[in-house]
Amino acid sequence: xxxxxxxxxxxxxQEGRISILNCDYTNSMFDYxxxxxxxxxxxxxxxxxxxxxxxxxxxxxxTVFLNKSAKHLSLHIVPSQPxxxxxxxxxxxxxxxxxxxxxxxxxxxxxxx
Amino acid sequence: xxxxxxxPSWVICKSGTSVKIECRSLDFQATTxxxxxxxxxxxxxxxxxxxxxxxxxxxxxxxKDKFLINxxxxxxxxxxxxxxxxxxxxxxxxxxxxxxxxxxxxxSGTRLTVV
Numbered sequence: 001x002x003x004x005x006x007x008x009x010x011x012x013x014q015e016g017r018i019s020i021l022n023c024d025y026t027n028s029m030f031d032y033x034x035x036x037x038x039x040x041x042x043x044x045x046x047x048x049x050x051x052x053x054x055x056x057x058x059x060x061x062x063t064v065f066l067n068k069s070a071k072h073l074s075l076h077i078v079p080s081q082p083x084x085x086x087x088x089x090x091x092x093x094x095x096x097x098x099x100x101x102x103x104x105x106x107x108x109x110x111x112x113x
Numbered sequence: 114x115x116x117x118x119x120x121p122s123w124v125i126c127k128s129g130t131s132v133k134i135e136c137r138s139l140d141f142q143a144t145t146x147x148x149x150x151x152x153x154x155x156x157x158x159x160x161x162x163x164x165x166x167x168x169x170x171x172x173x174x175x176x177k178d179k180f181l182i183n184x185x186x187x188x189x190x191x192x193x194x195x196x197x198x199x200x201x202x203x204x205x206x207x208x209x210x211x212x213x214x215x216x217x218x219x220x221s222g223t224r225l226t227v228v
Contacts, residue, residue, distance in 0.1 A: 009154070041204065089157065098144070098145040098210055100147040101159075105154075105155060106154075
């Protein structure tokens with residue numbers, strides 16, 4: 001059973017508009033969440049993260065929102081740029097110990113010029 | 114920042130042969146290394162967790178005799194795919210924890226094609 005779910009396999013957005021990527025999780029033990037960007041045949045690149053004690057974290061064009069009661073988080077990219085086109089993975093961790101990340105299946109974002 | 118160097122970036126091998134993938138932490142000590150596998154259009158699935166100096170812990174469904182993991186030092190972990198078959202063709206990625214915080218760093222991945 002998938003503990004981290006990204007239900008939208010793909011998303012197309014026009015350049016300059018907002019991209020919203022969603023992620024849901026089922027494990028209430030998760031207390032840290034990360035978003036990664038990935039190109040084919042490359043390792044994931046860290047984008048932004050959020051601790052469960054916060055509901056929002058912002059870094060430049062990227063903002064992550066966390067709704068703990070709904071077990072839902074989202075990544076907002078604004079304004080979207082063609083260079084943002086990639087697969088975005090949501091990941092979660094249960095503790096700061098040596099636990100691995102659990103990944104969603106990813107959402108392919110296409111930003112159209 | 115913390116960097117994990119993964120080699121090779123791609124490899125093609127014949128069925129029945131073995132392939133070794135290396136991950137080196139360049140500027141930090143990786144006590145724990147995670148190995149993931151990604152099939153096309155799928156998530157990164159954890160295969161195993163390796164701790165320096167001890168046996169790796171494998172996820173359910175991952176054959177430990179087929180995917181040999183060695184983590185003999187704090188800067189090197191290796192994954193050997195033994196007697197490779199075409200269904201082992203996948204993208205393999207290593208990842209290490211950075212310190213005691215939530216930071217993770219990833220290798221650049223290895224695209225394995227078994228023919």
